[in-house]
Amino acid sequence: DAGVTQSPTHLIKTRGQQVTLRCSPKSGHDTVSWYQQALGQGPQFIFQYYEEEERQRGNFPDRFSGHQFPNYSSELNVNALLLGDSALYLCASSFIGTGGRRSPLHFGNGTRLTVT
């Protein structure tokens, strides 16, 4: 059973460019969240997608956008890249179990984005 898969694993971009990161959730999971982990820090919540809609959003500018597809996979798009966007971007998935209880987040290995 494949876990959460993310692509690419590494990416180097130049300031001002745009980037798209991809995520396939763990089998059976319906919700995808994206987190940004800067070097030496804990992950910070960017947004969450459920039923192909953005449900919650963290304190990130509109340059950060996303999408969820009918097969539950997701993309994270970042426009007008800044040096400060350099980070590990983590995708996490989860599902609703019996009684409406949410599973813990299952994380992918992340995409390391370097902006030069």
Next chain:
Amino acid sequence: AQSVAQPEDQVNVAEGNPLTVKCTYSVSGNPYLFWYVQYPNRGLQFLLKYITGDNLVKGSYGFEAEFNKSQTSFHLKKPSALVSDSALYFCAVRDEGYNFNKFYFGSGTKLNVKP
């Protein structure tokens, strides 16, 4: 607002000795607390969670955590450390209601287990 704090950037322990990684929390409602571990160049792996019930929660790889409401703490523990436990550990609190996938993570504690 929800938050967690990990007061130690690094914890050093000898193999075979007990280990504790500290976490304190601040929540506006019920605390939903988690511990995750991160190995180099990898994502976070779930260790254990506290939602309700017993204050001592058992998790993966022999880890356990003690929930203390009066001290607002959720310390991670293991009776006998292994070199392979060396990694970065994150405490997290989950937001309430519909924000169920919005987790607030601490800054992390690097655990070094020496042979």
